[in-house]
Amino acid sequence: MQSFRTELENPVVEQEIIELERKIRSYREGKMVEDKFKSLRLARGIYGQRQPGVQMIRIKLPFGKVTFKQLLRIADVSDEYASSNIHFTTRQDIQIHFVSLDRTPELWAQLAEDDMTLREACGxxxxxxxxxxxxxxxxxxxxxxxxxxxxxxxxxxxxxxxxxxxxxxxxxxxxxxxxxxxxxxxxxxxxxxxxxxxxxxxxxxxxxxxxxxxxxxxxxxxxxxxxxxxxxxxxxxxxxxxxxxxxxxxxxxxxxxxxxxxxxxxxxxxxxxxxxxxxxxxxxxxxxxxxxxQPEPPAVFKGEVEPVDAKAYEIWLKTNTFEQKQSGFYGVYVKVPTGDIPTAKARLLIEGIQEHVADDMRVTQDQNLLLKYARKASLPHIYNVLHSLGYAHYGFNSTLDVTTCPGTDTCNLGISNSTEMARVLERYIEEFHHDFVYEQNLKIKISGCMNACGQHSLAHIGFHGGSLKAAGKVLPAAQVMIGGGTVGNGVGRIADRITKVPTKRVTQVVDLVLNDFKINKLADESFHEYYDRQTKDYFYRLLKPIADLSTLTEDEFLDWGREDVYNTAIGVGECAGVVIDLVATLLFETEEKLELAKQALEKGSYADAIYHIYSSFVWTAKALLLDKGVNASTQIAVINEFETLYVQEGTFTFPTAFTERVLQINKYEPSKEFAEAYLTQATAFYYEAAEYRQAVVKA
Missing domain, CATH: 3.30.413.10 (Sulfite Reductase Hemoprotein, domain 1)
Structure with missing residues (x-):
């Protein structure tokens, strides 16, 4: 690792960078334990990637503000140290990937020259x-x-x-x-x-x-x-x-x-x-x-430019620009698919727009870029620059503008390829539901796992990565969530979990929901109002045929954009701070099922509640069996194997046999009394199993 000297104006920053270099050396020499070093580097924006031996670097940009010079500096740094790509995040940061740990101090020093920091971007x-x-x-x-x-x-x-x-x-x-x-x-x-x-x-x-x-x-x-x-x-x-x-x-x-x-x-x-x-x-x-x-506005543009695509330009004006509160100026949203812009295009973007907008750009929460203080006469020129780079996509903040996290591209926690899924959905909506380009109150958001880096929980239609099992194989799946989003003035909604479908069927989900909304909504009814009127159960029944696994094709065992066999190999998630594997996923889904049972019980749907409770028993037992390397193929096998390997061995005890406790489901008519008792038993089992699992992980 090379030493370096920096002429940073801030001595605190300079000392931090020197200290990081020392700590890396100490870690390499075996003088610092892994956990301690991990905590240190995360607090300096250095995050382990899915790929071994390289890091993701998160650059902390308060409220998403970035200048021309700063973006060009990031481009230079990405070319020298990373993958020549710039990624905009949903928290208005910028990330670069595939960086060698040993080069992070000098990388930080270069960024600091233009008043950017890695400090406390993670951790x-x-x-x-x-x-x-x-x-x-x-x-x-x-x-x-x-x-x-x-x-x-x-x-x-x-x-x-x-x-x-x-x-x-x-x-x-x-x-x-x-x-x-x-x-x-x-x-x-x-x-x-x-x-x-x-x-x-x-x-x-x-x-x-x-x-x-x-x-x-x-x-x-x-x-x-x-x-x-x-x-x-x-x-x-x-x-x-x-x-x-x-x-x-x-x-x-x-x-x-x-x-x-x-x-x-x-x-x-x-x-x-x-x-x-x-x-x-x-x-x-x-x-x-x-x-x-407020930044200095650009000089008056005296030329006349015709947009290269007049029809698309008119849509773009309506969806991607707005009049600022400063009279005579416009804000321009640049729609950046999946939040990724290659460094070469970033340089061309700055070169093309810097005389037409103010030197104050903002990264948006949906991974786009906002340009400020454009004059009306400059809008055709800005559009042409964006068009030449492939960023003149209209429909900012509409149904067509899908938000996504990096997913399995780089993230340790990724279960599915959320970026390719987003690209597929955007192309599909533009082709088959073009009228939704103007709909800004129906957003689609995707996360590659249950953690919400892609904001799926606050989407009108959301997806997060998961897995399903069929024909003895595991296939990529998407948890469908509907009904979330912003209401306004501090009021928001968390999307409901509806069902889980094979990942390759997300276009069918979107197609069905959008068509149903167009056909069945009342006049001037928002998507939230329509969803509440139809109820969660309506959407479960609407999407139930798509969740049917009896009609799977071979292609559905492959994830979007992948040709290799799908697997759920998950690493250690450092931003989320948890280990996500199939066992943890199953235990989380157990908690979901118990919550669904409580909701059904409150509605008086006792049979539904009891089945959710039964499923929670099975999911919990299956999770712990996987810890022993046992992957039982049926639910009854799960129940019996758990009896043999955990109950008879004395790890878990029950007043009666575990098999009898779980299989009460077919011994009583659905009733409030049985549902409540069954739920108490299942909840106790889940918490005992979760504690046991935590102890095993720590051991």
């Missing part, structure tokens, strides 16, 4: 502070939240109260009540408000608290209708202190702040936060509203 830290990409130019905003997001980033980066938390912490600022930064699914979500006090305008925020995505999404709760602007930093600080003290650190599945709120109760958490505020660095924090100034 158990305050992650990138996000904001609505249109902040500063949004016609609906009460004020620009960019300075507040920037201040939050600066206040908590390298802050000791959040250097080694039990889990990550996420903060987002929406620019208006449209809530495009998803305040309802953040640990802290802020929506700007203005009120008049004694004749003077006062700025503040509606505050959403304790939300989160992940494998088990939880909606945030509103704790303030209006919090004055000088109080939001102290509130975050006190909360993080409480989280650091009371947050789970052993079972990382339950380590997010949302579980602290769930466990202690909102009232008790807020009491602890109030009690903690005395220890804050400050009781009131005055915000410098000029921290993020």
């Amino acid at each position: 158990n830290t305050v992650r990138n502070v996000t904001a609505s990409p249109a902040a500063g130019i949004d016609p609906d905003e009460p004020f620009d939240v960019s300075p507040y997001a920037r201040t939050t980033f600066e206040y908590f980066v390298r802050n000791p109260i959040c250097a080694e938390m039990g889990r990550k912490f996420k903060i987002g600022f929406s620019s208006s009540d449209k809530d495009t930064a998803f305040s309802y699914l953040q640990d802290f979500g802020f929506i700007p408000k203005v009120r008049i006090v004694e004749g003077e305008e006062q700025r503040g925020f509606t505050v959403m608290y304790g939300g989160g995505l992940g494998a088990q999404p939880i909606l945030a709760q509103k704790i303030h209708d209006f919090l004055p602007e000088d109080e939001f930093i102290p509130l975050i600080e006190a909360t993080i202190r409480v989280f650091d003290r009371y947050g789970e650190r052993n079972n990382r599945n339950k380590a997010r702040f949302k579980y602290v709120v769930q466990k202690l109760g909102l009232e008790e958490v807020l009491r602890l936060v109030e009690e903690e505020r005395l220890a804050n660095k400050t009781q009131h924090f005055v915000i410098d509203r000029e921290t993020v100034a």
Whole structure:
């Protein structure tokens, strides 16, 4: 590993980079244990990839702001150290892939020359502070939240109260009540408000608290209708202190702040936060509203340019541009498929647009790019530049604009190839459902696994990767989720799990749902209203034929874009902080089934509830059998093998035989009494099995 010298202006950053180089050397020499080094590198934005021996580097861009010079610097760095590609993330970061660990210090030094950092981009830290990409130019905003997001980033980066938390912490600022930064699914979500006090305008925020995505999404709760602007930093600080003290650190599945709120109760958490505020660095924090100034507009464009495709250009104008609150200027959304732009195209993009837009671009939460301060006369030129690069795709933020995580391309946790699935769906919708190019209240989002990096939980139609078994083989599958999304002003919805289908059938799912929506929706009815009227059960029945595994073709045993045999080999997920394998997946699905049973019980659907409970017994037993290398082919074999290998060996005990306990399903008529008793037994078995599994993993 080569040493290097850097002339960085910030001595703290310089020291951090030098220290990283030392730690890497210490790790290579065997002087630092794996877990300790992993924690250190994650806190510096260095994340292990699915491919051995290389790293993903996450560049932390507060509220997604990136300048021309910074993007060009990232392109240079990606060419020298990575794969000549730039990836935009759903938290407004930029990632590059296939980087050698030993070269990360010098890579960081180059990025730091243009005021970019890797610090706390991953790990158990305050992650990138996000904001609505249109902040500063949004016609609906009460004020620009960019300075507040920037201040939050600066206040908590390298802050000791959040250097080694039990889990990550996420903060987002929406620019208006449209809530495009998803305040309802953040640990802290802020929506700007203005009120008049004694004749003077006062700025503040509606505050959403304790939300989160992940494998088990939880909606945030509103704790303030209006919090004055000088109080939001102290509130975050006190909360993080409480989280650091009371947050789970052993079972990382339950380590997010949302579980602290769930466990202690909102009232008790807020009491602890109030009690903690005395220890804050400050009781009131005055915000410098000029921290993020508006950029200089481009010079007047005097030429005349005709768009290369007049018809497509007109659609693009309607879907990808909007009039800013600054009169005479337009925001332009660049739709970047799967969030990936090769470095060569990035350079050509900057070269083509830099005299036509302001030097203040924003990465969006749906992996696109927002250009600001375009003059109307420049729009045809900008369109032509994008067209020449393949980025003049219309339909920004529409059904046609599918969000996805990297999936099995690079991620350790990926179960399915979500990027190719997204490309297939976009092509399919454009060809067969072109009218949805204007529909911005029906979004499709995909994650490669149950963790929600692709935001599938807040999609109107969402998919996450999974697997199914048929004909003695495993095939890639997609969990279908419907009914999520943003309502507005802190209100959001988490999508319902409907059914699981072979991955190759997702186009059928989308086709069926979109057609049904077009045919059966009432006049002016939104997708949410239509979904609520039809009910979850309607969609289960609608999609049930697609989930039928008796008609599988050989192609359906292959994932999208793959020709090799599908397998569920999963590595260690460092961002999510858990080990995801088939055993863990089955146990998670057990929890889902128990939750479905509770919901069915509440509705009086006792037979449905009882079958969900029975399935949870089988899934739990199957998971533990896999730990012993036993992959029973039928449910009855699972039940019997568990009896033999776990009950008769004394690992688990029951008042009666395990087989008798599970097979009560066919000994009683469906009733509330039996369903409740059966659910109690299954829940107890699940928790005992989960504890046993955790002990095995730790051993």
